Amino acid sequence: MARLLYDLAGANPDFRFSPYCWRARLALAHKGLEAETVPWRFTEKDKLAFSGQGRVPVLVDGDRVVSDSWQIAQYLETAYPDAPSLFGGQEAQAVARFVNSWADSVQLPGLTRLVLVDIPATLHEGDRSYFHSSREQRLGMPLAAACADRDTRVEDFRAGLIPLRLVLKAQPFLCGDAPAYADYIVFGGFQWARCVSDFPILAEDDVVAQWLERMLEAAGPQARRMPSLRA
Amino acid sequence: MARLLYDLAGANPDFRFSPYCWRARLALAHKGLEAETVPWRFTEKDKLAFSGQGRVPVLVDGDRVVSDSWQIAQYLETAYPDAPSLFGGQEAQAVARFVNSWADSVQLPGLTRLVLVDIPATLHEGDRSYFHSSREQRLGMPLAAACADRDTRVEDFRAGLIPLRLVLKAQPFLCGDAPAYADYIVFGGFQWARCVSDFPILAEDDVVAQWLERMLEAAGPQARRMPSLRA
Numbered sequence: 001m002a003r004l005l006y007d008l009a010g011a012n013p014d015f016r017f018s019p020y021c022w023r024a025r026l027a028l029a030h031k032g033l034e035a036e037t038v039p040w041r042f043t044e045k046d047k048l049a050f051s052g053q054g055r056v057p058v059l060v061d062g063d064r065v066v067s068d069s070w071q072i073a074q075y076l077e078t079a080y081p082d083a084p085s086l087f088g089g090q091e092a093q094a095v096a097r098f099v100n101s102w103a104d105s106v107q108l109p110g111l112t113r114l115v116l117v118d119i120p121a122t123l124h125e126g127d128r129s130y131f132h133s134s135r136e137q138r139l140g141m142p143l144a145a146a147c148a149d150r151d152t153r154v155e156d157f158r159a160g161l162i163p164l165r166l167v168l169k170a171q172p173f174l175c176g177d178a179p180a181y182a183d184y185i186v187f188g189g190f191q192w193a194r195c196v197s198d199f200p201i202l203a204e205d206d207v208v209a210q211w212l213e214r215m216l217e218a219a220g221p222q223a224r225r226m227p228s229l230r231a
Numbered sequence: 232m233a234r235l236l237y238d239l240a241g242a243n244p245d246f247r248f249s250p251y252c253w254r255a256r257l258a259l260a261h262k263g264l265e266a267e268t269v270p271w272r273f274t275e276k277d278k279l280a281f282s283g284q285g286r287v288p289v290l291v292d293g294d295r296v297v298s299d300s301w302q303i304a305q306y307l308e309t310a311y312p313d314a315p316s317l318f319g320g321q322e323a324q325a326v327a328r329f330v331n332s333w334a335d336s337v338q339l340p341g342l343t344r345l346v347l348v349d350i351p352a353t354l355h356e357g358d359r360s361y362f363h364s365s366r367e368q369r370l371g372m373p374l375a376a377a378c379a380d381r382d383t384r385v386e387d388f389r390a391g392l393i394p395l396r397l398v399l400k401a402q403p404f405l406c407g408d409a410p411a412y413a414d415y416i417v418f419g420g421f422q423w424a425r426c427v428s429d430f431p432i433l434a435e436d437d438v439v440a441q442w443l444e445r446m447l448e449a450a451g452p453q454a455r456r457m458p459s460l461r462a
Contacts, residue, residue: 171325
């Protein structure tokens, strides 16, 4: 049975931009596991009914169905112990959860206020109305209002990256000399932002921008060309 | 030669409150290494001249002199490979640096604005004037002004602990089932705050407060009784 990864897609089915799906894609690649990615749109909840929930990524690996990027990483690490490790041991996996939590609670909400308004233009027309209403409900304001002050807000966002910056001044990757899952977690967010928007998230001379370049190099040409597939 | 840890002390020489020194103390204890702690005051720069810099912690281990809490943890891990690991491997050590950076750039600056004003009363009289002027210069305002709005500021501080909270909802310690260096990093900050001030940093029902209780239990009675030694 083929290995399948249900992956959020835009109007162009090859345009893949979900931060959580990028974590899963790079986790699979790190393990050297081939997977067919299945383009999925926000409103295709029925296509995910088999997974018991309505969000991507969903990994189908033989008869195993795993959803949620963190669960997928844990599953891959356990199911493929002989492939290169995503974490580097139990304790490393526990500490990587802090990076995951920081990305989910600081990085992604921060990026949302910088790029959200640019997303609808990239979506399949069937998804646009759902996206508008679900995000406006979540944020309690129109998308345009959420990003209205992004030219000034970006300064606070950049300042909030200091924990990341301090690490990347001392070592090339979050995981040390080579990237691994903690890097993929944080990469997912920045990849999402650069896929959906041309808004300049990082200053060019930021060590975080230099790390992102290294990550794009490691992730391969498909990751780098993604913004060109925007609708 | 005895193993020595130069450790910041208050008016009462047994009152030890530096967040960085607590990291080093718990790292030594984790490794099962005895060390004599040497009480040191801010103005005793001459006593640290041998270390080539003017801050604690400084570890003297035989003929090795190591300063800076992160360097001390790395040194102990390398020098005592057969003792229980502080990190759990090279990659875990790399990722723990992110926790260290978060603590230094988010947790400690946040705590500073909640407890700084209470510190001078705990200090040796010879240190008070130095502490006032150095901290006021660093912050650009009087200590009292830095903490003037702490009753409202604490809400933002608590909200900013969400990366920590998300981890501790999923596992008992940052390092998994048992505490290790990433826990000691973050413990250092909270221990500092509870040593120097009675200001309520955490809500009682916060999982972070429950973790802090577990950490105090693990750190032993000397850590818990420290506030009672305040001058």
